[in-house]
Amino acid sequence: MQSPEQLPPPKQGRLLAQENSAVDSQNVKQQLRRVLEAASKPEDPVLNSHLRDHPHVSAEGPRGTMAALGITLALLVWMVTLLLISIWKQIHSSWNLPPGPFPLPIVGNVLQVDLKDIPKSFARLAERFGPVFTLYLGTRRVVVLHGYKAVKEVLLNRKNEFSGRGKIPAFQMYEDKGIIFNNGPTWKDIRRFSLTTLRDYGMGKQGNEERIQREAHFLLEELRKTRGQPFDPTFLVGRAPCNVIADILFNRRFNYDDKKCLRLMSMFNENFYLLSTPWLQLYNNFSGYLRYLPGSHRKVLANVSEIKAYTLEMAKEHLQSLDPSCPRDFTDCLLMEMEKHSGESGYTLENVAVTLADLFFAGTETTSTTLRYGLLILMKYPEIEEKLHKEIDRVIGPSRIPAVKDRLEMPYMDAVVHEIQRFIDLIPSNLPHEATQDTMLQGYVIPKGTVVIPTLDSLLYDDQEFSDPGQFKPEHFLDGNGKFKYSDYFKPFSAGKRVCVGEGLARMELFLLLSAILQHFNLKSLVDPRDIDLRPIAIGFGRIPPHYKLCVIPRS
Ligand code: HEM
Numbered sequence: 001m002q003s004p005e006q007l008p009p010p011k012q013g014r015l016l017a018q019e020n021s022a023v024d025s026q027n028v029k030q031q032l033r034r035v036l037e038a039a040s041k042p043e044d045p046v047l048n049s050h051l052r053d054h055p056h057v058s059a060e061g062p063r064g065t066m067a068a069l070g071i072t073l074a075l076l077v078w079m080v081t082l083l084l085i086s087i088w089k090q091i092h093s094s095w096n097l098p099p100g101p102f103p104l105p106i107v108g109n110v111l112q113v114d115l116k117d118i119p120k121s122f123a124r125l126a127e128r129f130g131p132v133f134t135l136y137l138g139t140r141r142v143v144v145l146h147g148y149k150a151v152k153e154v155l156l157n158r159k160n161e162f163s164g165r166g167k168i169p170a171f172q173m174y175e176d177k178g179i180i181f182n183n184g185p186t187w188k189d190i191r192r193f194s195l196t197t198l199r200d201y202g203m204g205k206q207g208n209e210e211r212i213q214r215e216a217h218f219l220l221e222e223l224r225k226t227r228g229q230p231f232d233p234t235f236l237v238g239r240a241p242c243n244v245i246a247d248i249l250f251n252r253r254f255n256y257d258d259k260k261c262l263r264l265m266s267m268f269n270e271n272f273y274l275l276s277t278p279w280l281q282l283y284n285n286f287s288g289y290l291r292y293l294p295g296s297h298r299k300v301l302a303n304v305s306e307i308k309a310y311t312l313e314m315a316k317e318h319l320q321s322l323d324p325s326c327p328r329d330f331t332d333c334l335l336m337e338m339e340k341h342s343g344e345s346g347y348t349l350e351n352v353a354v355t356l357a358d359l360f361f362a363g364t365e366t367t368s369t370t371l372r373y374g375l376l377i378l379m380k381y382p383e384i385e386e387k388l389h390k391e392i393d394r395v396i397g398p399s400r401i402p403a404v405k406d407r408l409e410m411p412y413m414d415a416v417v418h419e420i421q422r423f424i425d426l427i428p429s430n431l432p433h434e435a436t437q438d439t440m441l442q443g444y445v446i447p448k449g450t451v452v453i454p455t456l457d458s459l460l461y462d463d464q465e466f467s468d469p470g471q472f473k474p475e476h477f478l479d480g481n482g483k484f485k486y487s488d489y490f491k492p493f494s495a496g497k498r499v500c501v502g503e504g505l506a507r508m509e510l511f512l513l514l515s516a517i518l519q520h521f522n523l524k525s526l527v528d529p530r531d532i533d534l535r536p537i538a539i540g541f542g543r544i545p546p547h548y549k550l551c552v553i554p555r556s
Contacts, residue, residue: 098143098444100134101125108136110285115278117539119428119457122146126458132442137285142166142432142451143441148462148489151454154433154441155496161439163497166432166451169287170280170300173308176346178354179501180362183434186346190355194501197333201248202505211247212509213401215240216516222256223521223552230526230549233375235265237517238368241509245363245502249356250314251329264310267303268365274300276540304357311356315349331356359502366426367506371513373545374420377472378518379525380532384474385518387412389555392519398556402515404508410515411484415477417510421492423472424536425543428457430494456491465489472534521552 101109113121113135125133126146135142145151154162165183167175176184179191202208219240226236236256242265243253254261274280274296283290283297290297318331327333334352341347378385395409396402407414433452438445446452461469465487466476479485493500500506525532526549536543 095447096445097141098132098134098441098446099129100136101129103136106139108138108140110137110282113137115281118281119455119539122429122453122455123458132444140285140451141447142453143435143446145452145454146458148459148465150442151456151459151491152495154452154454155491155494155498158439158441159496161437161446162433162435162452162454164434164436165498166434166453168432169284169291170275170297171304172287173301173304174354174357177351178356178358180358180431181354184346186351189341190351191501193334193337194330194355194359197330198248198501198505201330208244208248208505208508209404209512211244212240212512213403215243215247215253216401216513218243218253218256219513220516220520223517224554226552228524228551228553230551232547232549233372234269234368234547235262237371237375237513238265238269238364240513241367241371241506242364244505244509245360247329249330249359249363250318251331260310264307264360265364265368267307268361269368271300271303271361272365272369272542273538273544276536276538276542276544278540281540307361308353308357311360312349312353315352315356319349330359362500363502363505366502367509369542369545370421370424370426370506370510373424373426374417374510374514375517375523375550376532376545376548377420377423377534378416379523379550380529380534381472382529384416384472385523388416388518389522392515396515396519398519402512402519404512406515407511411478411482412474413511413515414484415474417507417514418477418487418490419472419474421510422460422466422476422490424545425457425460426492427494427542428455428539430454430456431498433498454494456494459489459491462489517552520555522555524551524553526550 101112103109104111112125122144123146125135125144131145131147131150133144133146135144145154165181165187167183168181171181174181176182177186179187179194182190219237222236222239239254239256239261242261246261247253277296279296280300283295287297315331315335318328319335322332322335324336327336331352334355338347338349338352378388391410391412392402395406430453433454435446435448435450435452438448440446459465463469466489467473468476477485477487477490493503493506532548533546535546537546538544
């Protein structure tokens with residue numbers, strides 16, 4: 001049997017086709033003849049001078065050959081590129097990695113993410129590719145997890161396979177030392193030791209509750225000194241968490257006018273901001289190319305170095321006066337622990353310094369920013385502030401300093417603190433994790449060394465769990481009877497093997513310090529509360545609140 005292509009065309013159509021092709025070939029022959037005749041005629045001086053003067057048309061042989069060569073070369077390059085892309089695509093798909101947008105050589109998918117708001121780009125890509133997808137940020141392969149199920153699987157169910165730490169080039173100096181940026185063999189030991197020591201220092205009399213209460217007195221005194229005048233809360237309110245962690249680490253507190261403390265705090269603050277800007281997102285993915293260029297990454301690196309120089313100095317001072325029978329603080333305990341491991345590689349004074357720097361920076365800037373953002377939110381919603389005043393008056397009264405036990409009787413304050421942390425979404429994309437071995441996840445291969453990002457904003461802003469995630473509503477954490485309502489989606493401190501070491505301390509600070517401030521003061525905004533803009537000024541490593549000033553007016 002003949003295939004449809006082999007069948008002859010219908011008769012009439014066939015004749016027409018033959019006629020048409022005969023006419024066409026006649027026309028072509030005539031045109032060719034005309035061209036040849038023209039070419040054999042004596043030169044037309046007018047036409048030729050026009051051709052000579054025209055920049056793009058040349059009658060000269062060698063130039064024509066060059067043009068032909070150029071076109072051939074361009075075609076060749078185009079074909080080779082297509083070939084390479086197709087080979088790259090085949091290799092890529094044969095790995096069975098999670099799906100994702102097609103990466104370009106060198107830049108990867110960086111053109112597909114908004115450097116001003118990478119978490120938003122992740123959410124957009126998750127809509128297209130699903131809750132587990134692959135991206136190339138530069139040449140770095142990154143697997144992003146979006147949503148409760150995927151994030152929980154990585155952080156809690158498969159915690160060993162994903163407990164590594166992805167590189168953050170801005171903190172290269174701290175790499176494989178301390179806790180946060182440590183992806184080396186000492187991480188487990190130092191983390192375990194730090195957790196137990198922080199817990200020991202946090203418990204009992206002279207524990208964290210008393211430490212925070214003591215600092216709350218100094219903070220209230222400093223707030224009173226403003227006498228109702230406008231002030232920037234950044235370093236004034238931030239001093240309280242800074243002093244709490246300084247007391248634990250170094251057995252010292254700084255006066256509110258201490259220059260050294262102000263210098264350290266401003267470096268913490270500057271780094272948290274710069275790390276959230278587009279340039280640092282670029283730097284952290286292309287540091288190999290960008291490190292030699294000028295730019296704000298140099299400021300971050302200089303601050304990181306100066307902070308470590310300070311903690312190294314503190315470690316050395318402690319070492320000189322150390323009495324092993326009577327450790328004074330976390331630093332003494334850490335030095336003694338390092339001594340036990342002396343001779344083992346990695347247990348160095350540098351490692352002590354980086355551990356202290358980690359705890360000092362993380363212990364100050366996170367809580368300080370949360371308090372500052374929280375006060376701005378409360379100024380925007382005076383009706384919420386009013387409810388808090390009432391609850392404080394009912395449970396604590398006007399003079400006794402707030403205590404941890406009050407939390408059980410203060411569901412509204414508890415809900416507000418949770419809602420502040422949910423709404424501000426301080427570290428939206430978490431810190432990068434890394435796969436410690438080749439592993440499978442939801443049917444996909446995740447090769448060892450792949451950077452894994454278990455996003456936290458995808459839980460905090462889940463619209464099934466929180467009815468109106470874009471709105472600040474303490475009701476997200478309250479049941480119908482006004483009782484505190486727990487949510488398993490509340491994970492601003494992450495979860496699993498790398499969960500924040502300071503979670504307990506931070507939560508205690510937020511509750512006690514906010515309660516103490518509102519017990520004694522009314523917050524007063526310098527602008528109409530409705531005009532307060534809560535949108536962050538930078539989104540990257542963190543979400544940075546806008547700069548603002550406020551007044552605090554004594555309540556009695
Ligand atoms: C509101 C306050 C805080 C928030 C929102 C917060 C959040 C986080 C997050 C999201 C991580 C990354 C977890 C991961 O990789 O999965 C982290 C790690 C860490 N945080 Fe916090 N944190 C806060 C306060 C603190 C405080 C007060 C300290 C110190 C006392 C601290 C010390 C650390 C350390 C050492 C790590 C690294 C853990 C590791 O890599 O093993 N944080 N934090």
